[in-house]
Amino acid sequence: MLTSLSVDEMYQNMKVALKDIVPDVELRYKAELAVEINRLKKEKNAVILGHNYMEPALYYSIPDFKGDSLELSRKAAQTDKSIIVFCGVKFMAETAKIINPDKIVLLPSEKAGCSLAASITAEDVRLLKARFPGVPVVTYINTYADVKAESDICCTSGNAAAVVESLKSDTIIFIPDEYLAKNVAQETGKHIIFPRLYSGSTNTDTSLDYQMIGWPGRCEVHEKFTVDDIRSIRQQFPDVVILAHPECSPEVTSASDFSGSTAAMIRYVEKTNAPRYLLLTECAMGDNIAAANPEKEMLRLCSVRCPHMNQITLEDTLKSLQNNQYEIEVPEEIRVRAVKSIQRMLAIG
Numbered sequence: 001m002l003t004s005l006s007v008d009e010m011y012q013n014m015k016v017a018l019k020d021i022v023p024d025v026e027l028r029y030k031a032e033l034a035v036e037i038n039r040l041k042k043e044k045n046a047v048i049l050g051h052n053y054m055e056p057a058l059y060y061s062i063p064d065f066k067g068d069s070l071e072l073s074r075k076a077a078q079t080d081k082s083i084i085v086f087c088g089v090k091f092m093a094e095t096a097k098i099i100n101p102d103k104i105v106l107l108p109s110e111k112a113g114c115s116l117a118a119s120i121t122a123e124d125v126r127l128l129k130a131r132f133p134g135v136p137v138v139t140y141i142n143t144y145a146d147v148k149a150e151s152d153i154c155c156t157s158g159n160a161a162a163v164v165e166s167l168k169s170d171t172i173i174f175i176p177d178e179y180l181a182k183n184v185a186q187e188t189g190k191h192i193i194f195p196r197l198y199s200g201s202t203n204t205d206t207s208l209d210y211q212m213i214g215w216p217g218r219c220e221v222h223e224k225f226t227v228d229d230i231r232s233i234r235q236q237f238p239d240v241v242i243l244a245h246p247e248c249s250p251e252v253t254s255a256s257d258f259s260g261s262t263a264a265m266i267r268y269v270e271k272t273n274a275p276r277y278l279l280l281t282e283c284a285m286g287d288n289i290a291a292a293n294p295e296k297e298m299l300r301l302c303s304v305r306c307p308h309m310n311q312i313t314l315e316d317t318l319k320s321l322q323n324n325q326y327e328i329e330v331p332e333e334i335r336v337r338a339v340k341s342i343q344r345m346l347a348i349g
């Protein structure tokens with residue numbers, strides 16, 4: 001158990017995985033922080049959930065559970081610890097609080113937001129529902145509690161198509177990620193429109209042939225990847241296998257060899273034996289996969305870090321446990337409505 005390691009044991013452990021990725025002097029210092037965090041975690045009966053995008057030294061030292069948004073939501077729903085420290089971004093910590101109103105949920109940095117969550121408000125959803133009455137709303141988990149409260153069901157990148165298909169509805173509102181929505185539309189054979197993009201259009205367009213209604217939110221990390229990036233890498237390395245997160249554009253996911261959630265990409269690399277891989281996603285995850293699969297070559301396109309995930313450090317996680325900061329609060333009136341959309345998603349499996 002990493003939780004009971006001495007500083008030297010922690011340093012040796014981290015060194016095995018990260019010797020080619022994190023400078024030695026940094027590893028020693030971070031091992032000390034990690035041991036103190038793990039000691040406090042035990043003392044305070046806390047659990048640490050770590051998203052796959054956490055920086056390598058944190059990822060390989062303190063989380064009790066690591067995973068994608070879906071897996072971590074499930075862990076949050078199952079924990080019996082009294083404190084949940086979420087090493088991820090605010091919408092993830094908020095999701096944990098919505099499921100666990102009686103527990104203390106901490107996010108180590110107040111600055112850990114998300115461009116997708118910031119792209120839509122609860123009022124936007126109410127307007128969409130007024131314009132398309134009776135159409136069920138599927139909301140990506142990368143949203144805040146008040147938006148989830150207006151929704152019928154949540155989804156993550158790991159289950160989006162399954163959630164859409166589970167509704168068996170002729171038409172679905174799918175918010176707020178434009179690219180994820182287009183990728184799901186492609187996968188499920190549905191025609192999608194983006195009504196906010198058509199200025200002046202009114203409810204009369206309900207006669208058109210469409211099955212999904214989207215919203216133009218984007219992930220500021222994944223929108224950066226282009227088909228030209230893929231062409232140029234394939235020219236230089238014809239045997240490369242390219243994996244893209246479904247928050248990338250449909251042109252990029254179509255030009256890639258595999259598209260899936262962060263956890264699905266990790267499993268894909270583990271289960272296949274290509275000479276080299278390129279991941280079109282947040283760069284820290286590339287380092288984390290490279291550390292776990294030293295025999296496989298991971299190409300680096302450039303360093304695309306999520307500025308929000310990047311806020312979560314070992315230093316701030318220690319302060320978070322020491323001072324119980326930053327505590328996530330969700331007004332009860334919003335929480336009781338939001339929890340239904342999360343529970344409905346978790347019930348799908």
Ligand code: 13P
Nearest residue numbers: 068069070156157261262
């Ligand atoms: P996953 O659910 O695939 O982990 O994605 C979360 C996220 O924020 C991707 O940018």
Ligand code: SF4
Nearest residue numbers: 114115219220221306
């Ligand atoms: Fe949000 Fe994109 Fe960062 Fe994920 S990578 S937290 S979707 S901004």
